[in-house]
Amino acid sequence: MDKTKLVVIGNGMVGHKLLEAVVASGAAAQFSITVLCEEPRPAYDRVHLSEFFAGKSAEDLSLVQGNFFDDNGIHLHLKDKAVGIDRAAKTVKTAAGAEIPYDKLVLATGSYPFVPPVPGKDREGCFVYRTIEDLEAMTAWGKKSKVGVVVGGGLLGLECAKALKDMNLQTHVVEFAPRLMTVQVDDGGGRVLRKKIEELGVIVHTQKNTLEIVDGPGMGVAGRYAMKFADGSQLETDMIVFSAGIRPRDELAPLAGLNRGERGGIAVDEFCRTNDPDIYAIGECALYQGRIYGLVAPGYQMAQVVADQLTGKTESTFRGADMSTKLKLLGVDVASIGDAQGSTKGALSYSFVDERKQIYKKLVVDASGKLLLGAVLVGEAEEYGTLLQMMLNGMSLPDAPEMLILPISEGTARPQMGLDALPAGAQICSCNNVSKGAICAAIDEGCTTLGALKKSTKAATSCGGCGPLVTQILKHELKARGVAVSNALCEHFAYSRQELFHLVKLGGIKTFDELLEKHGKGHGCDICKPTTASILASIYNEHVLKPKHAKLQDTNDYYLANLQKNGTYSIIPRVTGGEITPDGLIAIGAIAKKYGLYTKITGGQRIDMFGAQVHELPLIWRELIDAGFESGHAYGKSLRTVKSCVGSTWCRYGVQDSVSLAIEIENRYRGVRSPHKMKLAVSGCTRECAEAQSKDFGVIATEHGWNLYVAGNGGMKPRHADLFAGDLDHDTLIKYIDRLMMFYIRTADRLQRTSVWLENLEGGIDYLRKVVVEDSLGIGAELEADMRLLIDTYECEWKKAINDPAVLKRFRTFVNSNEVDPNVLFVEERGQIRPANEEERKSRLGSIPVVTESSH
Amino acid sequence: MKTSPAAAQWIDICALDDIVPDTGVAALVNGVQIAIFRVGGSDAPDALYAIGNFDPFSDANVIARGIVGDLGGELVVASPVYKQHFSLKTGICLEDAEVSVPTYAVRLCDGIVQVAP
Structure with a gap:
C-alpha cells in the first residue's frame, strides 16, 4: 500500500x-x-x-x-x-x-516577535524572546549588564521581565498603552497588577512611545544605551528585549x-x-x-x-476558541475570561478591590444579570475554573453573582457551581482538550485519585489551572457513583494516615494501645503498627526501641539495620554530606574486615556493610561508635542522606559551599521519621553534580543564594523536582525546608514519597507555596516549632541501644542458644562474600550434616 | 494450643520475660528453628504460639522477626521479607493456602516457655 x-x-x-x-x-x-x-x-x-x-x-x-x-x-x-x-x-x-x-x-x-521599527533597534544588546537561542544570547549579554528593559507590557513582556529579574538586572517594562496587559485586563485590574509588579522591584513605564535607541550618555556608567521617548524623557539601559506582540x-x-x-x-x-x-x-x-x-x-x-x-474523522472542526487565560506573571496570579473589558452591549459589571492585599476581581454579566460574559482576576485567581465553566457553558448565575468574587468569611461558603449542570462536553482542561465526559469515563474505569486521573486523561498536566476543578469533579462523581472512597489505613483503623496523625497529635495519644482503644479495633497489623510507630516518632521523637513501641517496629527499626534477602542485615553509619576522614574510612574498613562483611558504596555517598547477623549488630556498632560514627538511619522511613558535590571550597565552578550546607542540613534533620524515606541533596552550582533535582528536597546554589526544589524522585518512577523558590538566603531556606518537611509529615499517606504526595496535593505547588511561603493556613510557626522539637530531641539510636541491657537482650539469633543460623551461608565473589544461592546452599547443607547443640 | 504430648517431650526455651509482648523470638531445638510468639500483654493473659521460623517465600529463617497482628479475626505474623501472613494457630499462609509453615506445641510452665517439637 x-x-x-x-x-x-x-x-x-x-x-x-x-x-x-x-x-x-x-x-x-x-x-x-x-x-x-x-x-x-x-x-x-x-x-x-x-x-x-x-x-x-x-x-x-x-x-x-x-x-x-x-x-x-x-x-x-x-x-x-x-x-x-x-x-x-x-x-x-x-x-x-x-x-x-x-x-x-x-x-x-x-x-x-514583532520589533517596532525604531532606529537603533539592531544594536548588539537588543533581543527578542522566542527561542532557546534567544535566551542563550540574552543570558550571555545579561552577565555583562546591570539594567535591562523590556519593550511591551503584555503577557509575554511580563514573562520576559521575570527572566531579566532572574538574571538579577534592574528591570524596566516600557509599554505604549496606558496600562499593562491591555488585551486581558481592564483599567482596575491593570492598576493592581502594576502596583504588585512594582513592589517586586520591576519599574513600569506606561504611555511611552520609543522614538530611538542611541548610545548611552555615560557609556557603561549609566548604561550602554539610552532609549528616547516621544514625551522627551529617556531611559538608560544595558540591554533591551522586544516583546511587543507577535506576527x-x-x-x-x-x-x-x-x-x-x-x-x-x-x-x-x-x-x-x-x-x-x-x-x-x-x-x-x-x-x-x-x-x-x-x-x-x-x-x-x-x-x-x-x-x-x-485520519478520516472528517466531522471534526475548529470554530474559534475561547481566549480565556490564567497565568502567573512574576508570581502574580492573573486571569482573564471572555469579555473581560465588558464591551458587549448592555453588559453590567461587579467588581471587588482590596488595596491592602492587592486583589482585583471583576465579573461582567449580561443585561439580564443571568449570564456571565467575562471576568478579570488579579492577585488571586482561585475562582478561574468555576467562572470559566459558567461562561463557556452558559450556566445561569446565582441570584447574587457578587458572592462569586467577594471574600469568604469564616463559616460561609462560596456558592459552588452545580457540577451536575456542567454538560459532558464541557472542556475542563483546555491545554489538553479534556472534557468533563472524558474525566467521568476515566473515573468509571477506576481512576479514583487526582494522580490517576492526570495520568489517564492528561487533564491538569500542562498549566495546571484546571486542577482544582478536576478535583471537584472527581469528588462529586465518586459521591454520585456511591463510591465511598475508603481511605482507611487497614481493617483496624477507618482513618487515613493523615487523619490518624491528627488524632494522635490533638488527642495527645502516646501509645499504639491507646490509639487502638480509642479509634480502632482488633490487634493491629503490619500496616497500622509501623504507621503508628512512625507517627509517634514524628510527633514525640521517642526512642523507637522503648518497650511500649517495640512491637510496632518493622524488623529494620527493631534491629536498627536493613534486612537483606537471606535474613542478615546491612549497616550504614552516617557519613554527613558524604564527607569522611581517612581515619573514618580506615575504621569502617577495619571493622568490615574483622566481621567479614561485604562493603559497597551507596547512592547516597555512604558505605553499606552487608552480611551481619542479629547478634553481631551490637558488637559492630560498639566499634563504630568508638570510632566516632553514629546511626545513619538507613533502616528507617526517615531522613536518609544529604548528598553534596564538593562545592566552592575545591571546585573551580562552585559558587557556594555546598558541603557545609549539606552537613548542616543533614545534622538538622537526622533521625526525623516521616511517611516514607526522604533524600536531600545540595549542589554548589547549576552544573548540579549532587543531582538535587531528583531528591525529595533539593538545594542548588546560585550566585545570589539558594534555589529550593521539591518532590523530585529517582527510582522506579523518576520525577524532576519542581522549583519551589529561588535565590533564598540561608535562614529562609532552612525555614522553608522545616515547614515543607513537617507539612509533608503531617499530610502524606503511608509510604507516599514527596513526588506522589505533591502530585495528589490539591492545588499543587502553588498551594504548597501559599502554605509555606505566605503562611496561608497560619500554621507556619507551628510547623517550625514541631520541627524544632524533633531537632532538639535527636539521639543516636545505636548509642542508646548499646547502653541499654534490656534492648541488647533482644539482639540474639536464638533465644536459647549461641549457635549461628546454619542456613546463612556465603560464597566468595570478587574478593568479598555474597549470599549463597539456592543451589549452593542445598549442596552445602546436604553434604555437610549440620551438627547443632541445644542448650537445654 | 495443641494437646499436650508426654511430659518428657517438653523442652525449656526461655523465661516468659525474655519475649517482648506481641513479638516473637527464634529458638533452636534439636537443629530445628522454631518461632515462638507471645501475644496479649498487659490486660489479657499471655497466649503463646510456636511455628516454623523458616519462611518458604524467602528461604530465610526470619518468621520470628515479623510483626504480629490479626487479619479478619485470625492471629497472624507477617514475614519481614516479602510480608506474606501466616496464621499463628495453623501455620497456613493467608495469601496462598497451599503454603504453610509447621506448628509446634508450646506452653508456659512456672514462668518458663516450653515447646514440644
Whole structure:
C-alpha cells in the first residue's frame, strides 16, 4: 500500500502536537511523515520558557518523549527551513536544497516577535524572546549588564521581565498603552497588577512611545544605551528585549498562491484548510475568520482537527476558541475570561478591590444579570475554573453573582457551581482538550485519585489551572457513583494516615494501645503498627526501641539495620554530606574486615556493610561508635542522606559551599521519621553534580543564594523536582525546608514519597507555596516549632541501644542458644562474600550434616 | 494450643520475660528453628504460639522477626521479607493456602516457655 506523504513545516508546540495526535490515532502507519524544523532542536515548551532562567535546561523543556521520532518512523530535518512550496508538483523546497514531495502539507510555522521599527533597534544588546537561542544570547549579554528593559507590557513582556529579574538586572517594562496587559485586563485590574509588579522591584513605564535607541550618555556608567521617548524623557539601559506582540510566519503563503489576511496570517476554514485542500495551516500562523489565536490551547485544538481530518474523522472542526487565560506573571496570579473589558452591549459589571492585599476581581454579566460574559482576576485567581465553566457553558448565575468574587468569611461558603449542570462536553482542561465526559469515563474505569486521573486523561498536566476543578469533579462523581472512597489505613483503623496523625497529635495519644482503644479495633497489623510507630516518632521523637513501641517496629527499626534477602542485615553509619576522614574510612574498613562483611558504596555517598547477623549488630556498632560514627538511619522511613558535590571550597565552578550546607542540613534533620524515606541533596552550582533535582528536597546554589526544589524522585518512577523558590538566603531556606518537611509529615499517606504526595496535593505547588511561603493556613510557626522539637530531641539510636541491657537482650539469633543460623551461608565473589544461592546452599547443607547443640 | 504430648517431650526455651509482648523470638531445638510468639500483654493473659521460623517465600529463617497482628479475626505474623501472613494457630499462609509453615506445641510452665517439637 502506498503511504500518504505527509509533510509538516515547523516543529513548535503546535506542530509537534499534530504529530502526537496522528500517532495517538493509531493511523501513523498509513503515513510517511517528514518534519522540517529550522531550529537546532525539536519541539520544546515555549509557554514555560522563562523557567530557563530559573535553572531549567533545554532538555527539561523538551516536549519530545523518548525516541518519539524514530519510534514512529518520522523523518525529522533539523536546522532546515522550508523556502518554497510548488503546489503543481506538490513539493516543498528547503534551504538546504532538498525537494520533498507531499500528498498532504501542514504549515505550523508559528510566529515571530514583532520589533517596532525604531532606529537603533539592531544594536548588539537588543533581543527578542522566542527561542532557546534567544535566551542563550540574552543570558550571555545579561552577565555583562546591570539594567535591562523590556519593550511591551503584555503577557509575554511580563514573562520576559521575570527572566531579566532572574538574571538579577534592574528591570524596566516600557509599554505604549496606558496600562499593562491591555488585551486581558481592564483599567482596575491593570492598576493592581502594576502596583504588585512594582513592589517586586520591576519599574513600569506606561504611555511611552520609543522614538530611538542611541548610545548611552555615560557609556557603561549609566548604561550602554539610552532609549528616547516621544514625551522627551529617556531611559538608560544595558540591554533591551522586544516583546511587543507577535506576527504570523506566513511568508510561504503568497509565494505559493495561498490566501493571506490583510494584516497577515494564512487564511483557513473550519477544517484548518487553506484555499488548497491538500494544505493546512495551524497555530499562530493560521488566520481563522480574521483572527490569529496566539495561545497554545487553540493551537492544540487546530492540531487535533487536522489530525482528525487526515485520519478520516472528517466531522471534526475548529470554530474559534475561547481566549480565556490564567497565568502567573512574576508570581502574580492573573486571569482573564471572555469579555473581560465588558464591551458587549448592555453588559453590567461587579467588581471587588482590596488595596491592602492587592486583589482585583471583576465579573461582567449580561443585561439580564443571568449570564456571565467575562471576568478579570488579579492577585488571586482561585475562582478561574468555576467562572470559566459558567461562561463557556452558559450556566445561569446565582441570584447574587457578587458572592462569586467577594471574600469568604469564616463559616460561609462560596456558592459552588452545580457540577451536575456542567454538560459532558464541557472542556475542563483546555491545554489538553479534556472534557468533563472524558474525566467521568476515566473515573468509571477506576481512576479514583487526582494522580490517576492526570495520568489517564492528561487533564491538569500542562498549566495546571484546571486542577482544582478536576478535583471537584472527581469528588462529586465518586459521591454520585456511591463510591465511598475508603481511605482507611487497614481493617483496624477507618482513618487515613493523615487523619490518624491528627488524632494522635490533638488527642495527645502516646501509645499504639491507646490509639487502638480509642479509634480502632482488633490487634493491629503490619500496616497500622509501623504507621503508628512512625507517627509517634514524628510527633514525640521517642526512642523507637522503648518497650511500649517495640512491637510496632518493622524488623529494620527493631534491629536498627536493613534486612537483606537471606535474613542478615546491612549497616550504614552516617557519613554527613558524604564527607569522611581517612581515619573514618580506615575504621569502617577495619571493622568490615574483622566481621567479614561485604562493603559497597551507596547512592547516597555512604558505605553499606552487608552480611551481619542479629547478634553481631551490637558488637559492630560498639566499634563504630568508638570510632566516632553514629546511626545513619538507613533502616528507617526517615531522613536518609544529604548528598553534596564538593562545592566552592575545591571546585573551580562552585559558587557556594555546598558541603557545609549539606552537613548542616543533614545534622538538622537526622533521625526525623516521616511517611516514607526522604533524600536531600545540595549542589554548589547549576552544573548540579549532587543531582538535587531528583531528591525529595533539593538545594542548588546560585550566585545570589539558594534555589529550593521539591518532590523530585529517582527510582522506579523518576520525577524532576519542581522549583519551589529561588535565590533564598540561608535562614529562609532552612525555614522553608522545616515547614515543607513537617507539612509533608503531617499530610502524606503511608509510604507516599514527596513526588506522589505533591502530585495528589490539591492545588499543587502553588498551594504548597501559599502554605509555606505566605503562611496561608497560619500554621507556619507551628510547623517550625514541631520541627524544632524533633531537632532538639535527636539521639543516636545505636548509642542508646548499646547502653541499654534490656534492648541488647533482644539482639540474639536464638533465644536459647549461641549457635549461628546454619542456613546463612556465603560464597566468595570478587574478593568479598555474597549470599549463597539456592543451589549452593542445598549442596552445602546436604553434604555437610549440620551438627547443632541445644542448650537445654 | 495443641494437646499436650508426654511430659518428657517438653523442652525449656526461655523465661516468659525474655519475649517482648506481641513479638516473637527464634529458638533452636534439636537443629530445628522454631518461632515462638507471645501475644496479649498487659490486660489479657499471655497466649503463646510456636511455628516454623523458616519462611518458604524467602528461604530465610526470619518468621520470628515479623510483626504480629490479626487479619479478619485470625492471629497472624507477617514475614519481614516479602510480608506474606501466616496464621499463628495453623501455620497456613493467608495469601496462598497451599503454603504453610509447621506448628509446634508450646506452653508456659512456672514462668518458663516450653515447646514440644
